[in-house]
Amino acid sequence: MNKHLISVVGPTAIGKTAMAIEIARHYNCEIISADSRQFFKEMSIGTAVPSEAELKAAKHHFIQNISVEEDYSVGDFERDAIEKLKEIYKQNNIAVMAGGSGLYVKAVTEGLDHFPEVDSKIREQLNEELLENGIFGLQQKLQELDPVYYSKVDKENPHRIIRALEVCLQSGKPYSAFRNQQKTPRTFHPIFVGLTSDREVIYDRINQRVDLMMKEGLLEEVKKLYPKRALNALNTVGYKELFQFLEGNFTLEEAVAEIKKNTRRFAKRQLTWFRKQPEIKWFDYQTPAEEIMVYLESKTHG
Structure with a gap:
């Protein structure tokens, strides 16, 4: 068990991608994305996909790798991520995982119950x-x-x-x-780093991010996806509210307010999920990366 998976978790818009890149550069390793919304090629603005510069700064996996047309379950992700980690561990004993989708993080670090295939x-x-x-x-x-x-x-x-x-x-x-079946044992040791802040700060960061998404062209992205709006992947915050606007159920201002409100609710649920896990070491989102590296060094070499 000399292999480690450093998992950076926390609410949306807190800076997980930036921190994961800092850690990946420190260890010269690769990043697994566990953000279930970032898997889809057709969704980039509304899912806050890492920028070109961020993707160049460290090698990422599971970013815009499938289409919204494809059925892709958390079980599929568990299988694919474990296979990818086996490859990564041939070259490096450390990998990083980043994302706020708690169930997807759990799928990789612990394993999930297996369910029947669904028509x-x-x-x-x-x-x-x-x-x-x-x-x-x-x-x-x-x-x-x-x-x-x-x-x-x-x-x-x-x-x-x-x-x-x-x-x-x-x-x-x-x-x-x-539920609660026997899980497949993992061949790596997970280390969890959580980023957080006061609720007001988290909510303010969310509001700013939504405004930025609108400036970057989220509405145009949603218009292109409107014909596919019944797909499971598109029943998500940032898209469903603007579909409602396009159908005349909201004004644009109301739709944007709904995105902010629903994203804040999502962040609250993320924190509730992660705070139940005692193995997560929490840091304020403004903590210098060097301080977090000191903690990680103690865990990877301790």
Whole structure:
């Protein structure tokens, strides 16, 4: 277990990419992106994909590597990321992972429960129901099919609700029946670095980022994707609100305010998820990189 995976986590817009690059340059190693929104080629502005300069500063994997048309689950990512790490570890005992998608980080560092393959038609039907009738009907359906998981799930997260429902409908069994299985042991030691700040600072950074995205052309990006709006990948903050604007349900000002509000909620959920993990060493987002390197050196050589 002399191999390490340094995982940089924290809420959206806190500076994870920049810190991951600093660490990758220090160790002359590569970065695995665990940001599930950055996998898609057609989405760049609204997902805050690393800039050309950032991508040149350190080698990244799983950035804009698939299409929104493709079904790509957290299980697919777990498999692909573990394979990529095996390659990386042939050259270097250290790799970096960055991203705020807690489930995707967990998939790589711990492993996930394995669920049955789901017919894409089931997923499409559930996404259409969400678009037409909102989340309430899906919540009720999940409560009927799997009250155990319903009592634990984030009921405002459509991805989680749909994921559970599609497994229930495909298998005829509750989603909860597939959880907490034996995991495949990892051949590396995970080290977690968390970046955070006061809530006001996080929210202010989010608001500034959304304004910058709009200036950079987020609306134009969303217009191109509008015909594909029913796809699972596009049912996400920054895109769904502007689809609502294009359909005449919001003014542009209202849509931007909704993006900011929903991104702040997302950040709150990210912090709730990560704060339950005692193995994460937290740093203020303005902590000098050198100070974080001292901590990492103690963990990688300790």
